[in-house]
Amino acid sequence: GAGVSQSPSNKVTEKGKDVELRCDPISGHTALYWYRQSLGQGLEFLIYFQGNSAPDKSGLPSDRFSAERTGGSVSTLTIQRTQQEDSAVYLCASSLGLTGGASGELFFGEGSRLTVL
Amino acid sequence: AQSVTQLGSHVSVSEGALVLLRCNYSSSVPPYLFWYVQYPNQGLQLLLKYTSAATLVKGINGFEAEFKKSETSFHLTKPSAHMSDAAEYFCAVSGVADKLIFGTGTRLQVFP
Numbered sequence: 001g002a003g004v005s006q007s008p009s010n011k012v013t014e015k016g017k018d019v020e021l022r023c024d025p026i027s028g029h030t031a032l033y034w035y036r037q038s039l040g041q042g043l044e045f046l047i048y049f050q051g052n053s054a055p056d057k058s059g060l061p062s063d064r065f066s067a068e069r070t071g072g073s074v075s076t077l078t079i080q081r082t083q084q085e086d087s088a089v090y091l092c093a094s095s096l097g098l099t100g101g102a103s104g105e106l107f108f109g110e111g112s113r114l115t116v117l
Numbered sequence: 118a119q120s121v122t123q124l125g126s127h128v129s130v131s132e133g134a135l136v137l138l139r140c141n142y143s144s145s146v147p148p149y150l151f152w153y154v155q156y157p158n159q160g161l162q163l164l165l166k167y168t169s170a171a172t173l174v175k176g177i178n179g180f181e182a183e184f185k186k187s188e189t190s191f192h193l194t195k196p197s198a199h200m201s202d203a204a205e206y207f208c209a210v211s212g213v214a215d216k217l218i219f220g221t222g223t224r225l226q227v228f229p
Contacts, residue, residue: 033216040126042221043161043207056216091161106153106217108160 002026006092006109013082014117021077021112025094032069033095033106034077038088046090049075082116089113119144119210123220131228136180136195138223140208143189150191151209151217152182161207167191178202203227 005024013019025032034046045059049069060066064082069075079086090113093106124139142148152164165176172184178201182193191208208220 035219040221042123043219045216045218048216093161105163105166106161108162110160 004092004094004107004109006090006112008112009110010113010115012115012117015084016081018078018080019082019114021079021090021092021114023075023077023092023094023109025073025075025092026096026107027073029094029096029107030072031095032075033093034067034075035091035093036088037091037111041088043091046077079114082114084116087114087116119146119148119212119215119218121208121210121218121220123208123223125223126221127224127226129226129228130198132200133197136193136198136202136225138193138206138208138225140182140191140193140220141189142191142208142210144210144212146212146215149211150182150184151211152176152180152191152193153207153209153219155205155207155222157204164193164206198225198227200227200229 007022030051032049035043036046037043047067048056064080067077089111091108091111093108095106120143122141130136150167153161154164155161164180165174167174167184175181180195182191184191205222205224207222209217211217
C-alpha cells in the first residue's frame with residue numbers, strides 16, 4: 001500500500017501476556033517512529049530509527065518495551081508482561097530524509113489500539 | 118533537548134470566531150516546529166511547518182502560525198472557525214537531526 005500500515009488494529013490481551021505490534025512504513029522512508037497515545041497524555045515518544053544509526057530508545061518507559069527494525073523496513077514493537085497501564089493506541093510513523101523530524105512530514109499509520117484486561 | 122507546551126487542553130469557539138491555539142517551545146538548538154491535526158477517528162496529518170524560512174507559515178484549511186523567537190512561541194490561528202475544524206491539534210518540535218517531540222494536544226470544539 002501507499003501509506004504506513006500497522007497491525008493489528010485492535011488487540012485485547014490479558015495482564016502478563018506479551019504482545020507484538022507491527023509497522024510497515026512507506027517504502028524508501030529512512031526514519032521510523034513509535035509513539036504512544038493515551039487519553040490526556042498526547043503523543044508520547046517511544047523510539048526512533050534513522051537509517052542505519054543506532055535507534056534512539058530514550059522514550060521507552062521500561063525494559064518491558066523493546067523494538068526492532070529489520071532490513072531498514074518493517075518494525076515490531078514488543079511489550080512483555082503487559083500491564084493495564086500499557087493500554088493505549090500505539091502509533092507508528094515514517095518520514096523521508098536523513099534529518100529526522102526536520103525533514104518535515106511524518107506519515108502516520110492508523111495505530112494499534114491495545115487493551116490490557 | 119526539545120519540548121513543547123500547549124496551553125489549554127480544550128478550546129471552544131463559535132463558528133466564524135477566531136481560533137487561537139497556543140504552543141510554546143523549548144529547544145537548545147534552532148528548532149523546527151510543526152502543527153499536526155487529528156480529526157475524529159482518523160490518523161494524524163501535517164497542518165503546517167516552520168523550518169527556518171519565513172516566520173509566518175501558512176498551512177492547509179486556512180490555518181497559519183507565526184514563529185516568534187523572542188517569545189519561544191508558535192501559536193496556531195485561523196481567522197474564522199468552521200465546524201469541520203473540530204479536531205485535536207498537536208504542536209511538535211525537532212532539532213535538525215533529531216526525533217520529533219509532540220505536545221499533549223488541544224482539542225478544539227466549534228459550536229454553531
